[in-house]
Amino acid sequence: MRCQEVESKISAFMDDELDSGVRQTIEIHLDSCGGCLEQLEGLRKLDGLLQKLPRVHVAPEFAEKLALEVRTEAAAIEKSPFGRLGFLNGLLTLAHDFFDLLERPKSPSTNTLDEFNDFPPLSMGYIYCRLLKQCGGE
Amino acid sequence: MDDSGLQLIRAIGKGDHVAFEHLVKRYQNPLLNFVYRYVGNRQTAEDLTQEVFLQVYRSAARFEPKARVSTWIFKIAYNLCMNEMKRRKRLAAHERNMQMAEEQPAQFLSPDSIERFELKQFMIKTLVQLPEKQRAALLLRVTKGLSYQEISDILGVSRPSVESLLFRARKQLRQLLARYEME
Secondary structure: OOHHHHHHHHHHHHOOOOOHHHHHHHHHHHHHOHHHHHHHHHHHHHHHHHHOOOOOOOOOOHHHHHHHHHHHHHHHHHHOOOOHHHHHHHHHHHHHHHHHHHHOOOOOOOOOOHHHOOOOHHHHHHHHHHHHHHHHHO | OOHHHHHHHHHHHOOOHHHHHHHHHHHHHHHHHHHHHHHOOHHHHHHHHHHHHHHHHHHHHHOOOOOOHHHHHHHHHHHHHHHHHHHHHHHOOHHHHOOOOOOOOHHHOOHHHHHHHHHHHHHHHHHHHOOHHHHHHHHHHHHOOOOHHHHHHHHOOOHHHHHHHHHHHHHHHHHHHHHHHHO
């Protein structure tokens, strides 16, 4: 293997990320090539410097603060009509209203169903509107 | 496979806040250091680290264990860092935002320490100047010890590309370092 090829592989060689065959070839080359060996030492020195760069640490209360934040976020979702329970309640209300509409006697005194003789399309719209209104009113 | 990490993610996906706190404590410092080296600014790094954990919390229920939990978390961090760099470029404030002398004031150090301090500052500054993928690959490899395959998963590039990115990053840094030592 020539020096130019070794140079292109020396970084992966240092990281032990080469096939055993290529690795062995490079090891043989390094035994007899001072220039390439110097390159390898230079890269090792560089990595050493990078590893010694000053480390930063989070504030001690970082995890607690973050946990509190997600708790608050989760609580807000729970309260929201489109949150997990809110959404489930919405679906239950929709189902309830749907069956309520089917069961309810159609009396001229009520102003809810007369206009929905073309059931089901408009009545579904009616339920949807009621549901939205309910959600919006909360 | 990182089993304990996976268990934590599963628990977080079910809304377990104690598990979330454990996960944060496990990854907070490695993540902060990766992000800090990447963006070169302490305050931004803290904000981004916080955002990484919030994203982890929000998407834990959808996590699929194709990769290690740590790989997934660093991938989120990398994506957020890239977005941050794009935002900075748009604002053309990258250079101004670099906070280089935030650790120790040089006048309180011995001449030898000053030299080491200056070298470290030079390294931090030079790192931030590397092309983004090269920088990410180098940080993930050298400071986190990730394998080429893991880096390839995080950066979304092939394994040979990781090899090439690392080779070029080290070559460029070495050249800059040699120039610095000659001055």
